[in-house]
């Protein structure tokens with residue numbers, strides 16, 4: 091996936107095996123643990139998803155395109171204050187709660203997005219650049235929910251709505267010509283959603299439930315296809 095005017099990213103064929111160990115890794119985890127896939131990527135070195143510089147450029151591009159998107163959708167929109175990388179458990183805290191490794195989160199207390207840079211970079215290399223746009227899109231959506239005062243009864247409803255909004259963000263910005271889907275991006279998004287889905291045994295009403303892979307994919311696809319209308323905002 092590429093953002094205009096950011097540089098062109100080459101196509102990718104990263105694959106991860108479905109069903110590798112996935113699911114929340116801790117109850118205190120504010121946004122559900124989404125461990126990086128552990129399978130080795132089947133990817134050529136030409137896909138533009140290999141270096142920390144490319145990763146950082148994609149994070150910045152995704153943030154920029156998300157800000158533009160929500161500026162066009164919400165009157166008086168204020169961008170999320172900061173997007174913060176971290177490496178160690180507890181290096182960043184959200185309202186006094188230390189953030190665990192292998193996660194990305196929107197923190198309403200400080201109005202920032204934080205992500206474990208090593209975990210995210212691994213996922214970027216193994217899944218592809220589209221994953222970064224999905225990840226930022228999803229966390230950004232939580233920031234929008236906070237701005238709109240949306241607080242669903244169950245975590246999973248909040249999460250699936252954020253997936254839908256991430257889909258709308260990517261689909262609408264693609265339709266607007268701000269994002270260009272490249273070969274492999276659709277598969278990357280599917281792989282990414284597969285990777286962040288809950289384990290089959292996770293009850294949907296449990297604290298921290300985000301949704302099974304097929305639920306997350308359905309929510310994302312609805313937004314991607316039909317824009318925010320399908321997200322119940």
Ligand SMILES: [Zn+2]
Pocket residue numbers: 121228232249252
């Ligand atoms: Zn979330």
